[in-house]
Amino acid sequence: MFDGKRRMGILFAALILASVASGCANGPSRDPSAKELASTKYDPHALDVFHVALAPGADESERTFSWHTRDTNKKGLVELSRLDEEGNVLSSETFEATVEDILRGRSRHKATVSGLEENQLYSYRFGDGLSAWSESYTFRTQAEGEFNILFFGDPQIGAGDGVWSDADGWNRTVTAATEMFPDTAFLVSSGDQVNRANELSQYDGWFFPEELTAYPVMTIAGIHDESPFTDYFNAPNETGLGEDSEGSDFYFTYGNTLFIALNSQSSDIAEHKEAMELAIAENPDATHRIVFLHKSLYSSASHALDEDVLALRVGLVPVFDELDIDAVLMGHDHVYVRTYQMKGDEVIGEIAYNEEGAAVDPDGTVYLTGNSASGSKYYDMQDASVYERYAAVALQLEEPTYMNIKVTDDSITFTTYKTSDLSVVDAYRIVKTDLGD
Ligand SMILES: [Fe+2]
Structure with missing residues (x-):
């Protein structure tokens, strides 16, 4: 079983060894052992890759990759193997990558692999087009049919007590969530991956959980991600709409569900609407429609009344109503909030519930905001008068949480758990009985 503490210890030991090897002025001095020399010897067949981002592709048969290499502008390749x-x-099979030089002597590589089969074990590794290959990683595709995904609020590595304590919190949550739901289709990180986008060590912290090479992660653009966001991640179906330096609105499908990710750094409502209409036109048969965006439109903490948030609410809510969006999943306010079913910025009065407590064919949209998955930062609650109009549940637990979203042919269930003891914070289910045509 994965042991984060042990790995952290190894990491720190490696950092200490590296500082010794690089001749740290005040470090202890001794001759390195032969074994240490062998491990640091240049190997022309070994490719050093880092910040490996595996993500969902345009549908369940694709995955995207983004990765970095040092001091090279050689070709980039992904070798994908069925096992x-x-x-x-x-x-x-080998897939070609794009290659771009970026700052600090690194190259950025991006590729998409396709033709994936269901319920299949794969390995992948990265090449330079010559003779060097990275280590291999593995992932498993899920069976067709119902699926679940895991949603994480702002990890924001570096906003708390330090990069590695924040990374440890993030690692604990990712590990707890994937151990509880090992057959997860993909993860979602809802924006603010890091606190300062230009500090490489913060991204080292975000990429620290080793599960991130085995589960695809869809990252949403937050405020703190800034332009390096596009250096690190590779989104499918970028529309070029709602665009800024962090990229643009994009969409993808998985099974029967259309997922649309909006870049909430852009306040261009007309473009967001156009992107959503495009996504729906391309996927008219999707049973469920779920939107991800960073800035929570309905929250209960420090950002709940921000001008930019309220402007997005005024602009986007009518679009979500018009386009029959089932659920909107958000971050930004580092607090947990689930709204009532909302339409036209009003709570839907009449909801039918079945004997299990699920909302049956509810009108409108439910809005869910995830608290920080790392625990790096929590915002204070506003007075209840701010949010009681729309919030069915609003909690500042001041501890990391994650949400499992289970999708079936006719239902979506949102269940939020505490990382610390895996207890349920909140659960909400929508059932659709009117899918006849
Ligand atoms: Fe944040």
Whole structure:
């Protein structure tokens, strides 16, 4: 079983060794052992890659990759291999990557792999087009049909007591969530991956959970991500609408659900609407429609009354109403909030519930805001008069949480858990019985 503390210890030990090897002026001095020399010797067949971002592609048969290499502008390749259950390679295919030089002597590589089969074990590794390859990583695709995803609020590594304590909190939550739901289709990080986008160590912290090389992660653009966001991540179906330096609105499908990610750094409502209409026109048969955006439109803490947030609420809520969006998942306010079913900025009065407590064919949209998954920062609650109009649940627990979203042919269930003891914070289910045509 993965042991974050042990890995952290190894990481720190490695950092200490690295500082010794690099001749740290005040560090202890001794001759390195032969084993240490061997481990640091240049190996022309080893490719050093870092910040490996595996993400959902345009649909469940695709995945995207983004990764960095040092001091090179060589070709970028991904080798994808189908494995049997014993890990033997059944077949391999190579996909070309784009290559761009970025600051600080690094190259950025992006690629998309396609043709993935359901319920299949794969390995992948990165190449330079010559003879060097990275280590191999593995992931498993899920079976077709119902699926679940895991949603994480602002990890914002570096906003708390330090990069590595924030990374440890993030790691604990990702590990707890994926151990509870190992058959997860993909993860979502709802924006503010890091606190200062130009501090490489903060991204080292975000990428620290080793599960992130095995589960695709859809990252949403936050405020703190800024322009480096596009250096680190590779979104499918970028529309060029709602665009700023962090990228633009994009969409993808998984199973029966259309997911639309809006860049809430852009206040251009007309473009957001156009992007959503495009996504829906391309996927008219999706049973469910879920939107991700960073800035919570209905929250209860420090950002609840911000001018930019309220302007987005005024602009986007009528669009979500018109386009029959089932749920909107957000971050930004580092607090947990679930609204009542909302339409026209009003609470829907009449909701039918089945014997299990699920809302049956509810009108309108439910808005959910995730609290910080790392615990790096929590915002104070506003007076209840600010949010009691729309919030069915509003909680500042001041501890990390995550949300599991289970999607079936006719239902979506949102269940939020505490990382600390895996207890349920809140659960809400929508059931659709009117899918006849
Ligand atoms: Fe944040």
